[in-house]
Amino acid sequence: MKIFIDTANIDEIKEAFSWGFVDGITTNPSLIKKAITHYKDKGQDITLENYVKNLLVTAGKGHSVSLEVIGNTEDTMYEEGKLLFKKFNGIAQNVVIKIPVNPETSENGTHNFDGLKAIKKLSADGIPVNCTLIMTPSQALLAAKAGARYVSPFAGRIDDYLRFQNEIPFTKSDYYPKDGLVVNDKILHDNTIVSGVSLVQSIVDIFKNYDFATEIIAASIRNATQAQELAETGADIATIPFPVLKEMIFHHKTKEGMEKFTDDTVEEYKNIFE
Ligand code: G3P
Numbered sequence: 370m371k372i373f374i375d376t377a378n379i380d381e382i383k384e385a386f387s388w389g390f391v392d393g394i395t396t397n398p399s400l401i402k403k404a405i406t407h408y409k410d411k412g413q414d415i416t417l418e419n420y421v422k423n424l425l426v427t428a429g430k431g432h433s434v435s436l437e438v439i440g441n442t443e444d445t446m447y448e449e450g451k452l453l454f455k456k457f458n459g460i461a462q463n464v465v466i467k468i469p470v471n472p473e474t475s476e477n478g479t480h481n482f483d484g485l486k487a488i489k490k491l492s493a494d495g496i497p498v499n500c501t502l503i504m505t506p507s508q509a510l511l512a513a514k515a516g517a518r519y520v521s522p523f524a525g526r527i528d529d530y531l532r533f534q535n536e537i538p539f540t541k542s543d544y545y546p547k548d549g550l551v552v553n554d555k556i557l558h559d560n561t562i563v564s565g566v567s568l569v570q571s572i573v574d575i576f577k578n579y580d581f582a583t584e585i586i587a588a589s590i591r592n593a594t595q596a597q598e599l600a601e602t603g604a605d606i607a608t609i610p611f612p613v614l615k616e617m618i619f620h621h622k623t624k625e626g627m628e629k630f631t632d633d634t635v636e637e638y639k640n641i642f643e
Contacts, residue, residue, distance in 0.1 A: 492516030524565025
């Protein structure tokens, strides 16, 4: 399984890449806003183009960096995707264009299929696309058919939705059981999907049936347990926020064991290292 970092914060990205196991970066407009606000609040003068270049160089060749379009029609997304790729891919040959599976924001709009159309055109041009905001297995299937290089199902947001619909209070990092929550003898579900992990599992199963080349990026990951359960699904990639990556390395008994080994190290053994 590849591990990406889900952030646009350059300090987090630099530190995470120094750990040696991070394979890529995913960003979106909200993550860029969070990072830019953070640095501006600290009094730093940010030029976004240079900032993006820095992300690409930090990741380096062979480590993909997803950059999202901001339009919501086939033409705007296609043009923006080409522009982002042209402007930035020369730096480290690692740009992936993020396109929402369905960019329509109004009830009776006419742009429901524009994401898929833009994916088809960008992919035909040889530009790799990460299809984002996937909330159902059907959306993932359509994105794969359109030629997406990656699909990004949002596990955590499905868990949020199930809790929200059923008025269950929660905080963002709360664990949600992968096999679902039973309330009043009924399992909560969204059209049979009982959790974010089950959404990813369903997509993994569908893609295996048809041998799609599209890779699955499990996204919107909220805690280390969910990251572990997503790895069990066989998803190709998990894109993980910095605090969750930090949570994944910790265990009380590891710390306790380390303290004991340190205490027990005898002088004779220390001498070997001198
Ligand atoms: O990669 C998708 C991710 O950034 C969304 O995460 O926590 O905002 O649902 P979240």
